[in-house]
Amino acid sequence: MKPIINSELTAFFELVRPAINTTLDQLLPAETTVPSRIHQAMRYSTMDGGKRVRPCLCVAAFGVYRDDWKTVLPVACAIEMIHAYSLIHDDLPAMDDDDFRRGKPSCHKQFDEAIAILAGDGLLTLAFEVLGRTSVFPEDRMLRAISMLAAAAGSASGMVGGQVLDLDFEGAPVTAEQLEAIHRWKTGALIGAAVQIGAYLGGSPEPDLAHVKLFSERIGLLFQVVDDILDATDGSNRDEGKATYPGIYGLEKSRAIAHDVSEEARRAIAPLGEPAGMLLAFCDYLEKRTQ
């Protein structure tokens, strides 16, 4: 139960992110694989220099229990594929209608709408193919990881449900409770699953699981509050008409909320002791982005 990496979170990112990118590159069909247009689109929207927050959290949670962090990379990458699919579908004209994503044309602008819909479908499907093929973990834990991830990505209290809520409330005033529900489902559930699955496949013992779950919920919320604050301060107008924390509470109070949620996350993981150091560092990292 010692930490995989004793240095700072920056060093962790420098080590883990390239490994995630390499694994994604190995798992995604080549651009030349027939039908090539969809595989170009799947790679375009996945190999795009994202921050890899979800797979990094999965690796860090796995690392609380095991040193051989590379073992969990295919699982971490399957989670990133689900994240990438959700961005492609969210950007579609019928949804948020965003022409740009991370400074590049969004998938349906670079290719077309049909390919964007199918590239999202293909990434979601590939994620589960990868999980089904991963044979290095106890099979009962792997099956449970699959159902946890699917529930977190799904329509009833998962990511897809959160996107429906987000569309339902667009342009309408939302209460603080509704805002937290949107965030908890749309963003929090998948981030939470990344943490819980990492710990669970690492062999997290039963008493730890409740602590990990609470931590994962708080860091999922923290991530979205921070994202809202950054969007409000970078002048992108990306969230115009969307329910956000600064929109409801203002910037100053939103930063205070981020701090409180970060503290709750730290307290939740405290019983795991020193091996959870990298997860604590994640709280710092996220909270500091708001300042």
Added chain:
Amino acid sequence: MKPIINSELTAFFELVRPAINTTLDQLLPAETTVPSRIHQAMRYSTMDGGKRVRPCLCVAAFGVYRDDWKTVLPVACAIEMIHAYSLIHDDLPAMDDDDFRRGKPSCHKQFDEAIAILAGDGLLTLAFEVLGRTSVFPEDRMLRAISMLAAAAGSASGMVGGQVLDLDFEGAPVTAEQLEAIHRWKTGALIGAAVQIGAYLGGSPEPDLAHVKLFSERIGLLFQVVDDILDATDGSNRDEGKATYPGIYGLEKSRAIAHDVSEEARRAIAPLGEPAGMLLAFCDYLEKRTQ
């Protein structure tokens, strides 16, 4: 190794279809589950009186090896959810742009495009949640079933890839080889997976698996040739501009192809003997629909 049901295929359908519908009803979130619009849409497009060919084939293949066919119902229903999602996305304006499906407004007409995209995403995700939760089969076989199904539904030689090919070739002349490739991926792969997964979870021994695989590929092709013939003779124009068997070969030759493919399917499954009677009956059933 005796057949689960000794009567005719009609009796099989009368027994199994209601059980499939009941299981789907239990597995799908209630219409009132928040967010209710998406759960209404998921149910609208799944509980719609489809013929349940894929789950019935899964049950029939399982029944070659085991009597307790109800055990495999959640798996069979997960396969039907993936079929239902594919129809929702195929009907979207950016894809085949169909306003009607089985005599009712298609999902995006009854609801809206955003909900239709998300309802498809939700069904695909729920299918894998159900599979991950199904704990009555050996866990290694269940994981393998998950990766088989995901590959059959996927972008590289699976259903999503077949839809891309179909769009790529729309309005252009296709060769017989290209037509078979489209069909093999777009329709054949999922039907094949339904058969193979049913047999595999039923405990199909290694020597049988190659026979089952060949059978599943031929019956998948048979299904699509028959579907093309029915579309060409019912005057629906549903497939206008699409590559079809009657479009390339004419009706008479297409019927002869259906007969040949049906014979190939029967020969493939012959080594399994009497317990595979229901699978043989399926060949009859499909072929007779063309006459």
